[in-house]
Amino acid sequence: MSKIACFVEKYNFADPREEGALQKFKLAAEKQGSEFHFLFREDISEIPKYDAVFIRATTDPLNTAYVVSKTAWELGLKVIDDPESITICGNKIHQYALFGKYNVPSIPTMFLKKDELHHKKISDVFEAFGKPVVIKAPYTSFSRYVEKAACETSFRNVAKRFFRKSDVLAIQKFTPTAFDWRVGVLNNDVLYVCKYMIPKGKWKPGAKLRGKPTVVWGRTVSFRRREMPARLSEAALKACSVIGKGLYGVDIKEVNGDFVVVEVNDNPSIYAGYEDSSDHDIYRRIIAYLSE
Amino acid sequence: MKPATFLDSSIKEATLNINNEYRYLKTGYYVSMHAEVLGNRVIPSCENIIDSSRTPIFLLRAAKAGVPTLPVLVTDSVKKIMNELGFPVLLFAVNPFIYDGYKVACNKSALYRAMKSLGMNYKFAICAQPLKGELSAVKTYFGKTFSQDSSTQEIAEKVFKTFRIPLCKLCIQKTVDKAYLCGLQPVSKEELSEQDLQIISKEILLISEQGEAFGV
Numbered sequence: 001m002s003k004i005a006c007f008v009e010k011y012n013f014a015d016p017r018e019e020g021a022l023q024k025f026k027l028a029a030e031k032q033g034s035e036f037h038f039l040f041r042e043d044i045s046e047i048p049k050y051d052a053v054f055i056r057a058t059t060d061p062l063n064t065a066y067v068v069s070k071t072a073w074e075l076g077l078k079v080i081d082d083p084e085s086i087t088i089c090g091n092k093i094h095q096y097a098l099f100g101k102y103n104v105p106s107i108p109t110m111f112l113k114k115d116e117l118h119h120k121k122i123s124d125v126f127e128a129f130g131k132p133v134v135i136k137a138p139y140t141s142f143s144r145y146v147e148k149a150a151c152e153t154s155f156r157n158v159a160k161r162f163f164r165k166s167d168v169l170a171i172q173k174f175t176p177t178a179f180d181w182r183v184g185v186l187n188n189d190v191l192y193v194c195k196y197m198i199p200k201g202k203w204k205p206g207a208k209l210r211g212k213p214t215v216v217w218g219r220t221v222s223f224r225r226r227e228m229p230a231r232l233s234e235a236a237l238k239a240c241s242v243i244g245k246g247l248y249g250v251d252i253k254e255v256n257g258d259f260v261v262v263e264v265n266d267n268p269s270i271y272a273g274y275e276d277s278s279d280h281d282i283y284r285r286i287i288a289y290l291s292e
Numbered sequence: 293m294k295p296a297t298f299l300d301s302s303i304k305e306a307t308l309n310i311n312n313e314y315r316y317l318k319t320g321y322y323v324s325m326h327a328e329v330l331g332n333r334v335i336p337s338c339e340n341i342i343d344s345s346r347t348p349i350f351l352l353r354a355a356k357a358g359v360p361t362l363p364v365l366v367t368d369s370v371k372k373i374m375n376e377l378g379f380p381v382l383l384f385a386v387n388p389f390i391y392d393g394y395k396v397a398c399n400k401s402a403l404y405r406a407m408k409s410l411g412m413n414y415k416f417a418i419c420a421q422p423l424k425g426e427l428s429a430v431k432t433y434f435g436k437t438f439s440q441d442s443s444t445q446e447i448a449e450k451v452f453k454t455f456r457i458p459l460c461k462l463c464i465q466k467t468v469d470k471a472y473l474c475g476l477q478p479v480s481k482e483e484l485s486e487q488d489l490q491i492i493s494k495e496i497l498l499i500s501e502q503g504e505a506f507g508v
Contacts, residue, residue: 041367113319167317
């Protein structure tokens with residue numbers, strides 16, 4: 001019997017689908033005889049009372065979630081997401097550098113340093129990847145801070161904006177597809193598989209309507225684990241193996257029959273009735289991993 | 293070697309990354325990251341860069357290494373701080389935007405104001421600790437300080453042993469009989485005097501003579 005703390009922020013309860021998933025985690029834990037408590041920001045000093053911490057608030061090395069994760073780690077608790085995963089997944093530059101080192105099949109990527117924003121380099125980029133290219137800030141999540149640029153002017157505009165926070169950016173080849181595969185991985189094992197459909201006429205799962213602040217999301221179509229293509233799980237597990245043993249959501253694009261990794265995310269979103277609709281045991285398996 | 297040249301290279305040797313600030317996502321951080329991905333031994337590591345800028349983790353790890361610290365509270369609740377710590381209280385920001393600020397609050401209204409500014413209008417948690425003695429900022433280079441005080445010197449050495457941050461400023465509070473570590477901050481370029489730079493280059497020479505190659 002173990003005590004699990006689930007670190008959440010208020011926004012985790014804003015969406016009824018996400019709240020539903022959180023309640024399912026609680027139920028799964030209680031079924032297995034574990035205690036499951038929500039831990040809010042003001043209770044961070046209570047971490048030592050628990051045996052495991054499950055983080056659902058958005059993670060970034062600069063967020064409170066990292067403080068929670070590292071504190072739990074230092075105290076010897078079981079943590080999802082562990083501090084190392086947050087560091088690597090929270091910084092896509094770090095992640096792509098590791099992909100390059102271990103030959104993970106991923107989208108062609110270049111790094112752009114702050115002092116390289118000049119005509120020569122930009123034309124090199126366009127020459128190598130064609131037009132348009134995708135510019136990614138290292139701290140991207142939920143399709144934010146990923147933009148495409150088709151000419152030097154817009155390239156400079158986007159890059160300048162992203163350079164305000166980071167001294168290095170990632171430039172990727174533009175690869176339009178109708179959907180992204182999303183593979184949930186826990187402890188080097190596939191947990192769930194689904195397709196994040198890309199809204200019509202857009203190029204990323206969460207796209208803005210022109211001139212409107214609201215974001216439209218594509219549908220989520222889930223599949224059974226055992227029905228997934230073998231090469232898809234291979235690519236997902238290979239990408240996760242260079243990062244760690246936690247819980248990840250791998251984005252993969254299918255290009256001409258090949259599976260290429262777009263990115264690995266820690267803290268993948270799990271919504272009731274979406275990611276869990278084909279394999280219902282995902283809650284049980286995550287809780288079992290935490291209370292091991 | 294310049295940071296930009298190093299980031300383009302694939303030198304596989306021990307790396308010493310010297311910079312006045314190691315802010316996350318800034319060049320100082322990427323140099324360490326690049327060295328780590330190459331598999332080099334690097335001072336400081338990415339982990340230590342991030343941890344040393346997050347005050348609660350910094351103090352937790354320092355305490356584990358035997359550095360005297362005071363109990364900290366990470367919260368966004370003013371009431372909790374008043375009930376558990378009282379006044380005066382020392383506050384550090386724990387958010388993505390402020391990286392070198394701290395405030396002292398002696399009464400309720402000052403505490404509210406400090407929480408508002410360090411917590412970005414109550415959006416983020418802050419890290420609070422009791423203020424018992426006199427607060428001072430001590431510049432340290434490779435664990436060495438100009439301080440005459442032996443307990444301050446000891447703290448600086450232990451912090452360097454744990455975090456390996458070559459240049460930084462330590463926030464230390466001294467009571468009548470003891471010194472406590474409170475936080476770590478970057479040193480700005482303007483704060484480095486001629487004398488400081490001499491010591492730094494002497495230290496670097498010493499380290500490289502011990503057989504470590506380095507970049508930057």
